[in-house]
Amino acid sequence: MTGRLRAPTGRYGGRSAAERQAERRSRFLEAALELFGDTPGYRATTVAALCEAAGLSTRQFYEEFRTLEDVLAALHLQVNGWAEEAVRAAFATAGGLPLADRITVFFRAYADNVTDDPRRIRVTFVEIVGVSERLEEQRLARRARWVDLICAEARAAAARGEAADRDYRLAAAAFIGSVNGLLHDWSAGWVDATLDDVVDELVRQLLGMLRPPDGPAPPG
Template structure:
């Protein structure tokens, strides 16, 4: 049968059909985070095992999803949404701070979120790799959102006279790869450092990109042509619509 099975409608136990459906979906995703992000991993998980872990039936699974890949796709988006929300919240709280403090606040917010549960890191950086062309496209699309954020922040820093003017897209792409790799290695126990030390190193890397050694930094109080006052705040970029 093409598509999902039809979900029941009407009110039952004081809850609407939509509320029951949302609850089932949450239970499947919670169970999937445990199975995909830990043992046995996405590729060794079956619909029956996931349904059992969620304390639901396989029929209920097919009322919510077509395949396990659909579950992995939904969970990957959810994990990224959590991290994105944390980063934008930190970004909002750092409005008006100097570049180094602003970058540190953003990365501490992001890193604290993604490392709070090692299963999220494994799912985002390991389990989703190589599953299908569809999920690879989704993974790269979400990475592009982080690249865009770095580029937006870099452009704003240039306008404030805090960074060298250049096209930052290639550097931002390489930097995001470094962020992902370092956080994964740290979470796996391969890096002997505290999370604060990891974040500090990432901030130093980013500042090195934005302020190369051969860049003649403007004198204090200098204002680039067309830019607002030095240190002036900027509207916080909104997260792209989901």
């Protein structure tokens, strides 16, 4: 299959073609979250199995996607988008708090979102890894968005005198690796701790990163 089939146009059952297409796409992604994020996983899922789980036909699949890799790519972006929306909503409510409290609110929002459904963690941290060069580029691009977000918050903290005034990109990249690894290991049951313990540890790590060299801890 070299390309998507053309979806029907016009209204049917009181819904537009765009509305029907959005519903089909949503059903495919919901089915993909179940199959890719649980059993049997992305690599063992077939188009036929995904269509059966979604309650749709293979023709409808090829009207929306070219390959299962396209589905995984869309699902990965969706899961990351949910987490980013949760963090940005936290930004909007915690701007006036001291640094340590702000960071706790941000990471609580992120951790609650990604751990609310273990399937999201598997899609983001396991199933997406090593699939293809294209998906590796997408995965790293999404990681770069999180690095940018941390760097922006670090610059804002530095402007308030709460953090050292330096380039945080390298430190932020290392920190994102810690976040991904610790949350994955916690969700897999390899870390004997509560989610509160995990969030507290990540907050301590980030506060240490923001601390001025040879100086006191940031306020808060």
